[in-house]
Amino acid sequence: MTLHLRRRTHRRTLLSASVTTVLGVGLFLAGGLGLAPWQTAPAGTGTGRGAEGAAPAADPLAADITGVQAHLRQTPDDAVALATLGLDYVQQAKATADPTYYPKAEGVLQRSLTLAPADNFTALGGMAALEAGRHHFAEALAWAKRAVAANTYNASLYGTLADAYTQLGRYSEAADAVQHMVDLRPGAPSLSRASYVAELRGDIATARTDMQRALNDAAGPADQAFAYYYLGELAFNNGDPGTELAEAEAGLRVAPTYTALLQAKAHAEAALGRTDAAITDLTQAVQRVPQPEYVLQLGELYQSLGRTEEADQQYQVFRAEQKLFTANGVALDSDAALFEADHGSARQALAIARQGLATRPFMDSHDALAWALHANGQDREALTESDQALAQGTRNALFHYHRGMIEQSLGDTTAARTDLTQALTINPHFNPLHAPQAQAALATLR
Incomplete structure (x- = not known):
């Protein structure tokens, strides 16, 4: 499905004596791709929004939280302020990798909904963002649908809807939601999601074009940094670490505290053989966030x-x-499953992967389950899950590496050779451990 830029004239701006609703353009990660959904701030409070990966000390989000909290001490029953604080807490959890903000977010969002149960799209959308952050995507979808029903002209709510559909493996519906977002507001947030839709189906040229448009439409340094980061990721994931390095350095020039760009820079440096620099940058990223x-x-x-x-x-x-994430209500899925399969318990990897697929039937979850099944010697079932991971046509070197190793275990040397070659063709540097293993396995199959 190709997304088209079509302009509509419908806009909704809500103004009152106490609040101004702004369709935000600050971006952050939620699952595969997300953005700071929208902003509704009490008069007199800060309106800055940080992005995931920004250094905490430089992040205006903390000041925004402090300002809203001060407002609520004076006006504790302000439903919009409570919803705003809940959104801020969700974003702070993502920005700082601190999931203890999620229970705080739920408390204030639910209070906002109790005080204003009708048409409270800010709190409804906040609940959708919260559940997405906790990887409860069916619940996120239900909240997002309610939020859109409450405000059909808020483009960012369609972004939240698209995120939930994506992580639930409902790719066509996600693309439709992104198209609606583009129709309502063809700017950086919607173009970023359009880029992701294209990337998931393997259309890298369109993904790059849309992300470049997002960069051109960026409203400020944080949005520029986000776009530079994903332009770099698109390059690296398709075997071009030199371009990723250039994009990361360009982003750091406009947003020096955007930590995700340090991680991207390290990615590229490691692939280019500059391992000391990579360790320095990645260590700094970990220390920051x-x-x-x-x-x-x-x-x-x-x-x-x-x-x-x-x-x-x-x-x-x-x-x-x-452990901290699970203690605060976050469901583990593909990352935890792959970690256990590669570095821990194969049995635990399989349990996490099966549960992860049940709550998040996204392509990453199918791949993680395939790899966990392989680690447990269940390669026939693993191959079926690998088929699902690659069914959309996604260009993903890790997915093809996993598939190739599964096929090798099944004795299908021709298929294994094809997939391992494909993995290294897409990105010969896809992982510092697995890329050499792919090369070694391929050498034995020639």
Whole structure:
């Protein structure tokens, strides 16, 4: 499905004595791709929104939270302020990798809905964002539908709807929601999601074009940094670490505290053989914001260099973070399953992967289950799950590597050779541990 830019004139601006609703353009990650949905701030409070990956000390989101909290001490029954605070808490959880903000968010969002149960689209959308952050995507979809019904002209709510559909594996419906978002507001947030729709179906040229348009339409440094990050990711994931490095450096020039760009820079540096620089940048990223993805990336880089003690330290941090996430209501899925399959318990990997697929039937979950089944010697079932992971035509080197290793275990050397070759053709640097393993396996099949 191709998304088209079509303009509509419908807009809705809600103004009152106490609040101004703004369709936000700040971006952050929610599952595969997300954005700071919308902003409804009490008069006199800060309106800044940080992006995931920004250094906490430089993030205006903390000031925004403080301002809304101060307003609520004076006016505790302001339903819009409570909804705004809930959204801020959800975003802060993502920005800081601190899931303890999720229970706080739920409390204030539910209070907002109790005070204003009718047409409270800010709190409804906040609940959708919260459940997406906790990887409860069926619940996120239900809340997103209610939010859209309450305000059919808010483009960002359609982005939240698209995110839930995507993670539930309902790709056509996700594309329709993104198209509606583009129709309502053809700017950086909608174009970013259009880029992701194209990437998932393997149309990298369109994905790159849409993300470049998102960069051109970016409203400020945080949005520019987000776009530079994903332009770099598109390049790296398709075997071009040099371009990823250039995009990351360009992003850091406009947003020096955007931590995700340090992670991207390290990605590229490691692929280009600049491992000392990669470790320096990735260590700084982890120290700023200990995102599990960064921690695991650093551990695997250390392991690839034979620095096993330092790798094990990072893996211990990753495990501790997973416990903290589950303690705060976050459902584990593909990342945790792949970690256990590669570095821990195959049996635990399979349990996590099966549960993850039940709550998040996204392509990543099918791939994780395939790899967990392979780790447990169940390769026939694993191959079926791998088929599902690749059914949309996604260009993903890791998926093809997993499939190739499964096929090798099944004795299908021709298919294994094809998939391992495809993995290394898409991105010969896709993982510091698995890319060399793919090369070694391929050498035995020639």
